[in-house]
Amino acid sequence: MRVETLGDGDPEVAIVGGIHGDEPCGPNAVDDLLDADFDIQRPVKLIVANEEALEEGVRYLEEDLNRAFPGDPDADTHEGRLAHELLREIRGCDILSLHSTQSYAAPFALVDEMDGYARSVCPYLSVEAVVETAGYSTGRLIAYPNVVELECGIQRSAAATENAKQLAREFLVATGVLSGETGSGRHHPLPVFRLERQIPKPVGERYEVFVENFERVAEDEAIAAVDGEELFSETPFYPILLSAYGYENEFGYAGDLIGRLDGDEPAVPARESASARADGRNR
Incomplete structure (x- = not known):
């Protein structure tokens, strides 16, 4: 070190x-x-x-x-x-x-x-x-x-x-180590998500992911595939850290949009919470 x-x-x-x-x-x-x-x-x-x-x-x-x-x-x-x-x-x-x-x-x-x-x-x-x-x-x-x-x-x-x-x-x-004006150049609000569950990755040789991170996934949407067999969402959620090969045993995580740093609540119906199951069933 x-x-x-x-x-x-x-x-x-x-x-x-x-x-x-x-x-x-x-x-x-x-x-x-x-x-x-x-x-x-x-x-x-x-x-x-x-x-x-x-x-x-x-x-x-x-x-x-x-x-x-x-x-x-x-x-x-x-x-x-x-x-x-x-x-x-x-x-x-x-x-x-x-x-x-x-x-x-x-x-x-x-x-x-x-x-x-x-x-x-x-x-x-x-x-x-x-x-x-x-x-x-x-x-x-x-x-x-x-x-x-x-x-x-x-x-x-x-x-x-x-x-x-x-x-x-x-x-x-x-943090005050350097002088200067604070400001990221990013427009507020800054969305805040919470990890709710892992999305398991079945054993296979070839993996694909079809959805974009931080973009809401609808119910029954194809989210990934293992050796050509598609996996579908059971409930709406927000993908976080989802990738084909980033993790060994999971594709990534299903998350909720829980708020914004300006204090506003997210404009997402409660029934569409990702805390419900999003474990990527196949069909």
Whole structure:
């Protein structure tokens, strides 16, 4: 793990990249910040977490670091030990964790819940949505206080790196590390979704996804296919982190639109809540 500090004093703000070794956008953003000539108002800690996995270009060496928290100094796996070390390093900090995905090209934020920290940071970032992970945060860094995780774009893409660089700077302005006006250039309202359930992926060899993330899926709509056999929604929902090959055992998640950061309630009938089953039956 590489740890650098900008500014004088004990940092209360941290940016973490490289949780996954196949997501170089975060480490690239860290290097960009280190190369810049900033007038630092508050000290900030910059971390590249899983250097070994990054060097090999793999997601992880022995277990997924973002499922290994809190870790243990005597864990059997590299990532288990690293999770403990990383938590110790960022304790007491306001944290931004940079990631990329196979599911969606535009940046979006994930939080455990829409608490005061999330509300103080997310409106000032150039993201299209915020997702509450709630019951799906176990083992992840966002299960801990004052963490916002950003999906910066498509994995290994140049666009994801450029997005990560911009988002990191916006975060530093929002947290007072850098001077400047806060503002993402995105028009409010910022939609807030909540993960409700996983969409299982049956065993197969060839997978397809037919729906777009964050766009409402109607009842009985074809959402995906496994070896040419289509799967259909049982109730309306919003796809989140859906991709053909991003996860081993699920396509992604069904979610609800639960509100907006301007305080308005979503204009979606209650009967169309995605908290109802959306497990992708076939027919």
